[in-house]
Amino acid sequence: MKTNGQQLYLDINLKHSSKILAGFLFTVLLQVLPSQAEAHHLPWHLQGPPKQAVFTEVQPLAFGPLSAGVTGGTITVSETGAVSLTGTVTSLGGTTQALISVNSCVGAVTTITLTNGFLTGPGANLVLSNLTCTGPGGTTGAGGCTYVGTAGNDVVAVGGTVALPAGQLGGIYTGTFDIVGTFDINC
């Protein structure tokens, strides 16, 4: 018995199952026909692997020096760079939203997905959450954003929130969050 899905599929075709073979051909036609109407956007399987989005960090997401105060709280740096605080957290400046350059797929609906992370340092990890981003054209979203690629590189701005407990050990904390970009067409 074959356990590999792809091998099983080929095996079935080699056994001359006419219904399955017809279904396979029909599926191929459905994929080709709509694309023939868009000459500049050939289906991916006819023009090779799709172009892969490349991200370049222009500016990190920086929460700067901050103090937890008596009860702790949170600090949020928005995609526009605005800072908001909760609890007794005090910001001492030095905050920046992340700016990320994305190689553009012109005309493609580009979907950016952000994954929360954490920062490590001398004390317990700091949780990074509520990531938001804004793409070209001002489209904003929580956990990600969507925009249409323009000529040249696009810049995506990202903000987020760090929770700072009371009594957090002082020092430098660093970490990362992941950004993923997908295009709805091939380039």
Added chain:
Amino acid sequence: MFVFLLACNASATPITTTAEVVTAITVTEQTPLNFGKFSVGAVGGVVTFDAGGTVSVSGDVVHLGSEVGGVARLDTSGFAGGTPVTVSVTGTTLISGGNSMAVVGNCLGPAGVLGADNGACTFSSNATTTDDVQIGGKLTVGASQPVGVYSGTLEVVAAY
């Protein structure tokens, strides 16, 4: 194969995130605010220590020069130099048995800027060592204030 190519269309890139947690400012009392020893008559008056250390009296209060007292001196330490620090003082009441006298406080930071009564003084923190803050005050002595040793606690709060 179809699934494999779709996966290639997505790329994950780690983006740097940073934060610097600074420790809370510590305030350490070096010397207390002491209004010294004085006498008072039927009028009463005020004993004033400005945060710079100058003492004065009003009314029929007479300070006994041998025990004039002095301003409180505090050390603050915390974040690196240049960080704005605010020290605020809240007044209190000195108690001796069932008698009391009201005190308002004021502070003088390293930059020499005197805060208002029961107000705050602001300065930039020192880069390499602690900052010296002086706390003065005004003690209101009632007419024929009962004799005794009066004590209390001024609350001083330092914040970034």
